[in-house]
Amino acid sequence: MSVAPPTVRRGIATRALLYAILLVFAVIYLMPLYVMLTTSFKTLEEIHQGNMLALPVDWTLAPWREAWGSACIGLECNGVHGYFFNSIKIVVPAVLISGLLGAFNGYVLTKWKFRGHKIVFGLILFSCFIPFQIILLPMARVLGILHLANSTWGLVLVHIVYGIGFTTLFFRNFYASFPDELVRAAQLDGAGFFVIFFRILLPASIPIIVVTIIWQFTNVWNDFLFGVSFASGDSAPITVALNNLVNSSTGVKAYNVNMAAAMVAAVPTLIVYILAGKYFLRGLMSGSVKG
Amino acid sequence: MSFLHINNVHKRFGETHVLKGIDIAIEQGDFLVLVGPSGCGKSTLLNMIAGLDSISEGELLLDGRCINDLHPSRRDIAMVFQSYALYPSMTVAGNIGFGLEMRKVPRKERREAVDRVARLLQIENLLERKPGQLSGGQRQRVAMGRALVRDPQLFLFDEPLSNLDAKLRVDMRTEIKQLHQRLGTTIVYVTHDQIEAMTLASRIAVMRGGELQQLGTPQAVYDDPNNLFVAGFMGSPSMNLVKARIVEQSGLPVAQVATDGATLTLPIVRDRDALRGWCDRDVILGLRPEAITDPASANHGEGNIHEAELPVALVEPTGADLYVVTSLGGTNVNARMRPGTPLRAGERTRFAFDVSRMVVFDPESEQRIRDAYTADVASLEATA
Numbered sequence: 001m002s003v004a005p006p007t008v009r010r011g012i013a014t015r016a017l018l019y020a021i022l023l024v025f026a027v028i029y030l031m032p033l034y035v036m037l038t039t040s041f042k043t044l045e046e047i048h049q050g051n052m053l054a055l056p057v058d059w060t061l062a063p064w065r066e067a068w069g070s071a072c073i074g075l076e077c078n079g080v081h082g083y084f085f086n087s088i089k090i091v092v093p094a095v096l097i098s099g100l101l102g103a104f105n106g107y108v109l110t111k112w113k114f115r116g117h118k119i120v121f122g123l124i125l126f127s128c129f130i131p132f133q134i135i136l137l138p139m140a141r142v143l144g145i146l147h148l149a150n151s152t153w154g155l156v157l158v159h160i161v162y163g164i165g166f167t168t169l170f171f172r173n174f175y176a177s178f179p180d181e182l183v184r185a186a187q188l189d190g191a192g193f194f195v196i197f198f199r200i201l202l203p204a205s206i207p208i209i210v211v212t213i214i215w216q217f218t219n220v221w222n223d224f225l226f227g228v229s230f231a232s233g234d235s236a237p238i239t240v241a242l243n244n245l246v247n248s249s250t251g252v253k254a255y256n257v258n259m260a261a262a263m264v265a266a267v268p269t270l271i272v273y274i275l276a277g278k279y280f281l282r283g284l285m286s287g288s289v290k291g
Numbered sequence: 292m293s294f295l296h297i298n299n300v301h302k303r304f305g306e307t308h309v310l311k312g313i314d315i316a317i318e319q320g321d322f323l324v325l326v327g328p329s330g331c332g333k334s335t336l337l338n339m340i341a342g343l344d345s346i347s348e349g350e351l352l353l354d355g356r357c358i359n360d361l362h363p364s365r366r367d368i369a370m371v372f373q374s375y376a377l378y379p380s381m382t383v384a385g386n387i388g389f390g391l392e393m394r395k396v397p398r399k400e401r402r403e404a405v406d407r408v409a410r411l412l413q414i415e416n417l418l419e420r421k422p423g424q425l426s427g428g429q430r431q432r433v434a435m436g437r438a439l440v441r442d443p444q445l446f447l448f449d450e451p452l453s454n455l456d457a458k459l460r461v462d463m464r465t466e467i468k469q470l471h472q473r474l475g476t477t478i479v480y481v482t483h484d485q486i487e488a489m490t491l492a493s494r495i496a497v498m499r500g501g502e503l504q505q506l507g508t509p510q511a512v513y514d515d516p517n518n519l520f521v522a523g524f525m526g527s528p529s530m531n532l533v534k535a536r537i538v539e540q541s542g543l544p545v546a547q548v549a550t551d552g553a554t555l556t557l558p559i560v561r562d563r564d565a566l567r568g569w570c571d572r573d574v575i576l577g578l579r580p581e582a583i584t585d586p587a588s589a590n591h592g593e594g595n596i597h598e599a600e601l602p603v604a605l606v607e608p609t610g611a612d613l614y615v616v617t618s619l620g621g622t623n624v625n626a627r628m629r630p631g632t633p634l635r636a637g638e639r640t641r642f643a644f645d646v647s648r649m650v651v652f653d654p655e656s657e658q659r660i661r662d663a664y665t666a667d668v669a670s671l672e673a674t675a
Contacts, residue, residue, distance in 0.1 A: 181376035184343050189437075190364035190393035199389075203380035 040064060040259035047255050063256035067264060071257050073244045074233075080261050082234065083241035087221060087268075089152050090237055094159035095216040101160070102167020102212060103205065107197050109168070110175040111183045121172060127165035132225050143230055152235050155227060159220045166219075167212050174208040175201065210279035218269045238265045293352075294319040294477060295340075295445060300349035302335055302501075309335050311501045312349070317479075317494055319354075322471050325481045326488040327498035328524070333481045336498075337447050340479060341370050354444060364393070369438035370447040373454065375430045377422035377437075384409075384418040387436045394441075408440045411470075428459050435470070448480040452487065464490060485525050489513065497521045513579075516650065519657040522577045531583070533576045534620035534654070537569040544569065546576055546651070548620045551602050555619065560595050560647050562661045569660060575652040580614065582648040583626035589643035597644045606634050617642065 035052055040063050042056040069079040108114075109121050139158060140149070148154035178201065186196045202209075227237040236244075242265050246258050273280070293316035302310035310332045317323045325333040338344040340351060342363035351358050358366045369390070377386050384405050391401045409415045412432045422430060431451060438446055448467075452460045468491055471478055482488055488495050489509045497504040497512060497520075505517040516522040522530045535546040540556070544566045548555040557576070559566050566574075582594075589596045604623065605616035613628045626642055634640055651660045 179374055179376065181372045181374050182378060184341075184363075185370070185372055185376035185437075186378070186389070187343065188341060188363045188368065188370050189390035191389070195393070200378050200380075 036259045036262060040256055040263055042256050044252070044254060044256060063254070063260040066254075067257045067261035071245055071254075071261065072248060073241050074248055080238055080241050080245065080264055083236055083238040084264060086152055086235060087237040087239075090155045090159065091217055091220045094156045094163065094220050095213055097156075098160045098163030098167050098216055099209065099212045101164050103171045103202065104197070105164070105168040106171025106175045107201060109172045110178070111180065112193070121168070124165055124168045127162070128169065136225075136229050140230065149230065150232055150235055152231065154230050155237065158226050158230060159223070163216050163219070166215060170208055170212050170215070171205070174205060178204070207279055210276045214272055214276055214280055217272050221269050293317060294321070294354055295323075295479070296350075296352040297336070297340070298350040298352065300336070300339065300351065301347045302332070302339060302344065303347045309501050313503050315496055315503065315506055317477070319477050320475050322478045322480065322491055322493045323496060324488040324492035324494070325479065325496050325498060326483065326485055327504075329483055331498040332501040333498050334449060337449055337479060337481045340445070341368055341447055342366050367444040368447060369441050369443040370449065371434045371438050371451045373450045375422075375434040375454075377430055377433055379422055382419050382421060383414065383425070383433050386422065386433055387440050390437065390441045404440050408436045411439065412436050427455050428463065431455065431463055435467075444477065446476055446478045448478060450482055452482070453484075467491065486527060489525070497524060514648065516577070517659050519575065519652050522650065522652070526579060528580050528614065528625050531578045531580065531619070531622075531624040532652075533578065533622060533624060534573065535576045536573050537566055537571070539570045546574070546649075548576065551618055555599050555601070557597055557644055557646050557649065558595075559649070559651075561649060562651060564662045565660050566651060569651075573654055574660065575654050577650040577652060578624070578644065579648060580625040580627040582645040583624065584643050584645070585628040585632055586641050586643040588629045590645055593647070594645035595647040597646050598641050599644065600639050600641050603634050603636055603638050603640055605636055615640070
């Protein structure tokens with residue numbers, strides 16, 4: 001084993017090259033995050049000195065405090081925290097309801113097949129491919145009729161409707177590989193439609209539930225277009241508030257406050273991904289590979 | 292009135308006619324095995340009894356009441372599935388008790404019932420485990436426990452042993468049979484394995500292409516097959532089927548079979564009356580391997596032995612037996628001889644044919660040619 005054969009040595013060289021390339025891309029990818037984080041802890045003076053990549057000399061939490069509680073958005077100077085909770089108020093029901101509806105759809109489309117179930121699934125799937133912009137005007141009209149315009153509940157409804165396509169796709173593919181015999185056994189045992197769903201299928205669906213939550217949470221939280229179109233003023237989500245904060249600063253741009261606000265807006269999705277990320281790939285694979 | 296009566300049951304999926312009028316009746320305590328090649332409709336029939344598939348035509352009677360339109364859970368039937376179908380997120384105890392829980396049995400009674408079944412199946416130490424932590428044989432037992440705990444009128448088994456390895460399959464087969472004898476339950480069991488069917492059943496229903504080929508005791512189906520399909524399907528090694536010609540010799544029909552040398556003439560003792568009408572016509576003879584032996588092991592007491600010297604084409608020792616292959620009527624024929632018989636391919640030896648066990652088939656309709664009397668006995672046995 002003193003001299004490695006040439007093929008092994010070539011293998012190591014390729015591997016080193018591979019890692020070097022990956023490292024370069026990782027650095028490129030993480031650079032903006034690094035700049036955002038460091039800038040958010042710097043004072044304005046330090047930022048104006050110009051070195052974007054340097055670590056803060058004087059660590060300060062003031063920009064975070066200002067972004068959270070006192071930055072001016074439009075005419076009000078209460079920071080982004082109100083909008084942060086708006087987003088929570090939109091995301092939690094939107095994710096839960098669209099997830100539950102998707103799970104029911106998947107359950108019915110695979111275990112209680114009816115005439116035309118393929119067409120129905122095809123139509124639901126079709127909604128995944130409709131661009132956001134197309135539905136803006138009709139949706140505004142619908143929200144107006146329902147008296148939900150300019151409210152967080154209006155946004156909840158929009159996100160539920162838009163999310164059902166994806167959540168149905170996820171759950172349908174997951175349940176397609178779920179053995180029919182289990183449903184039949186439960187029927188013989190005397191379990192009905194809902195009992196079978198809640199007692200047999202749902203407890204076995206953790207991986208796909210995690211995938212759905214991550215997917216829906218990220219999409220709804222990061223949405224800007226619907227937020228800016230259907231909610232304004234106090235009911236706007238944090239993405240819209242962030243935009244308004246950055247655009248409404250008069251005079252000197254408070255980059256550190258902007259960066260801190262942007263971090264506040266980004267943290268929840270990061271946390272969800274870090275907590276549940278390891279299930280994400282597993283769940284995405286589970287439909288295709290029988291485990 | 293029989294306990295389970297399947298009365299002219301049909302199943303159609305759109306244009307395809309899957310079951311074409313099945314008639315089966317069994318008594319309480321019977322072990323009915325539905326056996327046949329894949330696609331013969333046996334699993335469909337089982338699902339229809341369970342209520343998981345609808346009945347297109349005909350009637351299902353269980354203990355005198357029509358169950359056609361009853362929901363599966365109201366038929367008083369339990370089923371063991373091929374994949375066991377254990378609920379993955381519940382413990383073994385939860386799995387076994389689920390049916391009782393759905394029927395609103397109080398927790399304490401439920402616990403007692405689960406314990407009793409667990410003791411019966413020797414799985415008491417597994418009750419808190421999840422199905423994923425069990426071996427194949429253990430899952431099988433839990434699946435049976437789930438069926439047993441409800442103490443239903445009828446048990447259905449859908450190929451329950453096909454997912455087990457060969458050794459475990461034989462063990463579980465024995466256990467199922469013991470359980471049936473001990474509890475006296477009525478069972479309908481589906482399999483494609485004819486040995487499973489022979490060993491377990493008190494009644495066998497052989498099916499093919501959505502039609503019932505024969506219903507009877509294992510021995511009747513084995514010794515007295517209705518047609519060529521049943522003859523060839525049941526038994527391993529399978530029945531020898533040989534082309535022959537019926538001719539009349541001194542007023543009696545005999546079967547003439549071509550061999551590599553002289554023509555072999557076998558006297559006919561069974562179904563003689565029916566075969567009188569077949570003189571100078573071609574037929575197919577059916578002879579089980581154990582009905583062709585060496586002269587010393589032949590059943591001289593009860594049988595009707597006819598000996599002939601024939602060439603040996605091949606010798607296949609299995610340890611317990613020695614299968615000797617010769618050629619009759621252009622096909623290879625297996626004979627079962629005493630192990631250790633000193634024989635080699637190319638030699639000639641004496642074969643003893645027990646013609647009392649020989650059955651004869653019409654080569655065109657593939658139906659058995661049998662006397663009216665034995666036909667009556669067979670149909671009597673089927674309905675008994």
